[in-house]
Amino acid sequence: MNIEIFRGYRQFVTEQGVLFYYDGYLSQPIITAMSETLRGKLEIEDRANRATRKVFSAFIEMMQNIVHYADGRWVGDNSAAPAPYGNVAVGRKNDRYYIVSGNTVATSHVERLQSKLEAIRAMTVEEIKAEYKRKLRTDEQDENSKGAGLGFLTVARDTSAPIEFLFEPITGTGNALSFFYLKATV
């Protein structure tokens, strides 16, 4: 990247209100370190008000989801990475915060994830809260879940607009892997 391109990149990041951007391996120590940086930035923005707590919560759930569920560990050059890999941007634009994340998933999981996310998107705020409370109080365990299976619902609970998502097959993987984008707005 030459200086001119970097200059353009910086400008773009400023225009998009990016507070925090990360692209790389994800693990609990990395998430913990990022969470401290993010909280510091959010507190400067907005002395720990309601919105920044929800941004923090959505961020942690999204990152831990990637560590728990990312498949393929695709690093983009055909080599398998030793750890979950993902990227995330947190920013503030038009008086709303956004958290956008990306990670690799097995294409065989796309349909299931899609229907799960569609179902949450179709819910009203009250329905999301009710479903969250119901799931919290049942022992039902999604066989594909390693956590409490509450990640997407928690993100949806913390947002002020429906969650957005996109799946995109990764070329050169023989349709084995797809890229999964998720966006939360607070």
Add this chain to the structure above:
Amino acid sequence: MDDLFIAAERDKPEVDFKFSQHHLRLSGESFPENAMAFYGPLVAALMDYLGQTKDTNITVDIELRYFNSSSTKILLNVFRMFDQASTSGNTVILNWRCDPEDDTIAEFGNDIANDFITLKYNAVATV
């Protein structure tokens, strides 16, 4: 039964279970990678303690700044254990300490108070 103290880490709460004084406290952050692995031994110690405690006032102080979804699920089960312990003649006082500005944590506290009516629930505002 020995008291249990675990120092806080950046993603794990401070655990201060003074069983000898019937005063149990959790404070800080809770978003460990594996909530079951972290809370499993604590839940086991609590079960032991509650199993041998009768006709006692037990004070539980919760002052968590943030907890993730898997911690939330386990905490709910912990409060269910305290609720059940009340049937052995114990009185469990739950001091739910949070910033009233934090609707998520304040609401979860209200839900606990509504779900487990035997707990003597106090919402305590922290700054």
